[in-house]
Amino acid sequence: MTDVSERPERVPPIIKDTPEGADVWERVPWDAEMYGPVQDWATDIDHGRPEYNENAHQIWHDLRESGCPVAHSERYGGMWAPITHETVHEIAYDTENFTSRSVVVSHLRPGDLQLPAPIGGAPPITSDPPFHQVARRLLLPPFAPKQIEPWEDEVRTLCRGLLDAMGDVTPGETIIDGAVQYAQHIPVNVIGRMLGFPQEDEERFRGFVHDTLERINEDPNERSDSFQHLEMYIDDQIEDHIANPRDDLTSYLLDVEIEGNKLERDHVRGTIILLLIAGIDTTWSAIGSSLWHLAQHPDDRHRLADDPEVMDFALEEFLRAYAPVTMARLVAKDNDFHGCPMKKDDWVLLPFPAANRDPKQFEDAEGFIIDRQVNRHSAFGLGIHRCLGSNLARLELRIAIEEFVARFRDFELAGDVKWSIGQIRGPRVLPLRIL
Amino acid sequence: MRVHLDAGICQGHNRCYALAPAVFDVDEYGQAVQRIDDELPSELEARARLAAANCPEYAITLTD
Numbered sequence: 001m002t003d004v005s006e007r008p009e010r011v012p013p014i015i016k017d018t019p020e021g022a023d024v025w026e027r028v029p030w031d032a033e034m035y036g037p038v039q040d041w042a043t044d045i046d047h048g049r050p051e052y053n054e055n056a057h058q059i060w061h062d063l064r065e066s067g068c069p070v071a072h073s074e075r076y077g078g079m080w081a082p083i084t085h086e087t088v089h090e091i092a093y094d095t096e097n098f099t100s101r102s103v104v105v106s107h108l109r110p111g112d113l114q115l116p117a118p119i120g121g122a123p124p125i126t127s128d129p130p131f132h133q134v135a136r137r138l139l140l141p142p143f144a145p146k147q148i149e150p151w152e153d154e155v156r157t158l159c160r161g162l163l164d165a166m167g168d169v170t171p172g173e174t175i176i177d178g179a180v181q182y183a184q185h186i187p188v189n190v191i192g193r194m195l196g197f198p199q200e201d202e203e204r205f206r207g208f209v210h211d212t213l214e215r216i217n218e219d220p221n222e223r224s225d226s227f228q229h230l231e232m233y234i235d236d237q238i239e240d241h242i243a244n245p246r247d248d249l250t251s252y253l254l255d256v257e258i259e260g261n262k263l264e265r266d267h268v269r270g271t272i273i274l275l276l277i278a279g280i281d282t283t284w285s286a287i288g289s290s291l292w293h294l295a296q297h298p299d300d301r302h303r304l305a306d307d308p309e310v311m312d313f314a315l316e317e318f319l320r321a322y323a324p325v326t327m328a329r330l331v332a333k334d335n336d337f338h339g340c341p342m343k344k345d346d347w348v349l350l351p352f353p354a355a356n357r358d359p360k361q362f363e364d365a366e367g368f369i370i371d372r373q374v375n376r377h378s379a380f381g382l383g384i385h386r387c388l389g390s391n392l393a394r395l396e397l398r399i400a401i402e403e404f405v406a407r408f409r410d411f412e413l414a415g416d417v418k419w420s421i422g423q424i425r426g427p428r429v430l431p432l433r434i435l
Numbered sequence: 436m437r438v439h440l441d442a443g444i445c446q447g448h449n450r451c452y453a454l455a456p457a458v459f460d461v462d463e464y465g466q467a468v469q470r471i472d473d474e475l476p477s478e479l480e481a482r483a484r485l486a487a488a489n490c491p492e493y494a495i496t497l498t499d
């Protein structure tokens with residue numbers, strides 16, 4: 001694999017400065033002082049601060065208790081953050097007032113013409129109706145349950161291999177990292193194979209994910225290189241698949257047609273970026289958070305090990321209580337939302353994980369009920385943008401937990417946990433002592 | 436008991452197929468398909484209730 005960083009002549013025009021008009025990416029003014037520690041989460045919320053994900057459950061609890069259903073911030077050029085089930089749902093279903101043109105809050109906002117609605121940069125997640133449905137329909141079959149179920153044996157083999165690689169374990173002494181040695185490897189391996197990308201590039205994929213989703217609070221001028229490297233890397237893979245078509249998602253996207261026409265290169269590249277980025281740290285985070293929970297709850301650990309059928313419900317409770325994904329929207333037109341004067345192009349965070357812990361929607365919402373019978377959680381979103389990879393994510397999460405508790409009946413936290421930064425919440429460092 | 440699936444509301448979360456596969460199938464797009472239009476056999480009622488109680492989109496209704 002050629003190092004794409006050595007090929008600056010192929011830098012694609014992803015990020016342009018804005019000489020005039022709002023037809024390209026708008027850079028929101030940035031300086032480090034504007035993005036310092038948060039004093040008041042209701043009026044200055046910033047999910048790009050490390051203390052947000054570290055304390056997310058408490059922050060949402062406190063906002064709800066103080067009667068603040070929608071938090072606000074002047075950061076990122078203006079951002080709203082609904083945190084109740086009611087408000088999150090309302091925005092998820094309202095594609096008229098809220099566009100998906102960009103779903104990652106950052107200091108760069110796409111103008112109307114840069115990413116012409118309704119296609120967007122990474123279809124279908126960045127697409128609005130009516131194009132959204134066309135782009136999504138292409139991707140539904142390869143991620144439908146009956147296409148995903150056959151991956152079970154391979155995922156199980158992968159998980160067992162990772163557990164084997166931890167070597168000899170001395171109960172009471174051995175400390176492993178549940179995020180670094182286990183969770184982070186599982187989804188990246190699977191989506192890399194589905195796309196037909198080289199297995200040795202997994203570390204690079206995690207780098208792309210980190211740059212895209214975690215570095216949102218850093219100097220945007222230092223981030224632009226990473227987007228260019230990502231696009232160049234994908235283009236190299238596309239060229240390789242054009243020369244050597246094979247049975248994988250990349251060749252599928254190059255071959256599939258909309259009304260008799262092959263997809264535009266931008267569409268193929270954008271969709272691959274979506275599948276790669278969205279399919280990695282999301283599930284990695286869900287696996288890590290579930291292990292974090294189990295490390296502190298022996299009863300739940302033992303119930304899973306001794307009563308495997310409870311997994312049908314436990315899986316959904318992990319997803320509800322520790323949903324990793326907060327989406328985002330841009331305000332499409334000025335509107336008054338529950339008394340909030342939302343202006344066109346304001347960001348809106350869509351924290352499904354907060355909605356999942358709203359006591360108005362869930363009984364004992366802040367508890368963990370391993371066999372919860374009524375669980376209409378929205379970990380995978382709601383409405384037309386329901387996570388395309390939800391069947392794959394469920395498969396990976398279920399098998400990762402099954403295999404871990406089968407191997408290690410007892411384990412506990414053994415040091416400081418480091419949580420991710422940004423819209424995807426999960427442990428990035430998770431020291432576990434095997435007991 | 437009868438079940439009614441509103442295919443226009445279903446977004447393919449596949450909770451019903453996981454919880455009540457005798458009552459719901461999925462098509463090649465991962466969208467839910469109702470297997471039984473008639474009165475449900477009584478042994479499937481509990482599973483049908485679970486499916487309805489776990490549909491995030493409220494696409495399933497049950498009638499007696």
